[in-house]
Amino acid sequence: MHLPKAELHLHIEGTLEPELAFALAERNGVALPYATTDELRAAYRFDDLQSFLDLYYALMAVLRTEEDFAELVDAYLARAAAQGVRHAEIFFDPQAHTARGVPIGTVIEGLGRALERSEETHGVSTQLIMCFLRDLSAESALGTLDAAKPYLHRISAIGLDSAEVGHPPAKFREVYEAATALGLRKVAHAGEEGPPEYIREALDVLGVERVDHGLRCLEDPELVERLVADRVPLTLCPLSNVRLRTVDTLADHPLPAMLAAGLHCTVNSDDPAYFGGYAGDNFDAVRDALALDPEQLRTLARNSFEAAFLDHDEERRARYLSEVEAYAFD
Numbered sequence: 345m346h347l348p349k350a351e352l353h354l355h356i357e358g359t360l361e362p363e364l365a366f367a368l369a370e371r372n373g374v375a376l377p378y379a380t381t382d383e384l385r386a387a388y389r390f391d392d393l394q395s396f397l398d399l400y401y402a403l404m405a406v407l408r409t410e411e412d413f414a415e416l417v418d419a420y421l422a423r424a425a426a427q428g429v430r431h432a433e434i435f436f437d438p439q440a441h442t443a444r445g446v447p448i449g450t451v452i453e454g455l456g457r458a459l460e461r462s463e464e465t466h467g468v469s470t471q472l473i474m475c476f477l478r479d480l481s482a483e484s485a486l487g488t489l490d491a492a493k494p495y496l497h498r499i500s501a502i503g504l505d506s507a508e509v510g511h512p513p514a515k516f517r518e519v520y521e522a523a524t525a526l527g528l529r530k531v532a533h534a535g536e537e538g539p540p541e542y543i544r545e546a547l548d549v550l551g552v553e554r555v556d557h558g559l560r561c562l563e564d565p566e567l568v569e570r571l572v573a574d575r576v577p578l579t580l581c582p583l584s585n586v587r588l589r590t591v592d593t594l595a596d597h598p599l600p601a602m603l604a605a606g607l608h609c610t611v612n613s614d615d616p617a618y619f620g621g622y623a624g625d626n627f628d629a630v631r632d633a634l635a636l637d638p639e640q641l642r643t644l645a646r647n648s649f650e651a652a653f654l655d656h657d658e659e660r661r662a663r664y665l666s667e668v669e670a671y672a673f674d
């Protein structure tokens with residue numbers, strides 16, 4: 345739980361807890377189809393992807409103003425900091441907000457306002473990763489990148505998320521090329537529901553530096569060999585995999601085999617308000633369900649800082665890594 349770690353796969357919209365959803369709904373005059381926080385919390389116990397996505401997009405309606413986005417970030421950072429997160433690279437989905445009439449500047453400035461004070465307020469360094477919804481068109485992604493240009497000083501990287509199957513990475517070649525030209529770094533979800541081929545495409549066509557999830561690489565031994573040789577980080581999300589039925593139970597999770605194969609695995613929370621836990625909860629859960637020993641947990645934490653986009657501040661990375669080495673398990 346308290347082992348120092350970086351969180352590299354976290355959707356800020358997925359951190360909206362029922363209490364904050366109700367508070368924002370009231371402030372913004374948005375009607376929620378739930379009478380109480382308990383009723384809403386019960387709805388968070390969905391058991392398939394579609395019921396998750398329905399709730400996820402419905403609740404976003406409460407996010408309207410810069411202040412709303414700033415409060416969402418602050419609430420996440422407080423929870424993450426309490427669970428040992430020292431550095432967070434945070435995804436957001438601008439199209440999910442612009443589609444309901446919230447300007448992209450409101451989203452980015454609101455998130456950015458909270459992030460720029462996060463070290464002071466929470467002791468967590470941060471970066472922002474702008475994700476494109478892959479079930480929308482490539483043109484929509486290009487338009488979003490264009491609309492984000494006045495705010496690029498707040499953004500480190502781009503990513504690709506939402507429903508994977510039927511939306512291969514190559515669909516977004518052009519927007520990834522444009523982002524590269526703008527100096528942005530690149531990640532993408534691949535190989536969660538989609539086949540190993542999507543992971544290859546993300547690497548070869550989009551030029552991603554990390555693969556989000558990447559679980560299905562295990563079906564392709566040559567791909568595993570390549571990921572190991574190139575030390576490509578995979579941002580795994582174990583509790584998310586269980587809730588979305590990517591694995592049957594946590595005890596079935598291939599994390600130990602992936603570590604043994606030499607894959608550069610990290611453990612993250614994905615959409616923690618919905619999937620049953622934040623970063624530290626995920627560490628505790630895999631330790632218990634998979635009997636990971638302290639050195640395996642330390643490797644996961646070390647991997648997270650090595651995979652972080654901290655190239656501009658190697659001194660900070662070294663400091664975080666020494667915190668990992670110094671951590672005493674009780």
Ligand SMILES: [Zn+2]
Binds near residue numbers: 355533
């Ligand atoms: Zn994700």
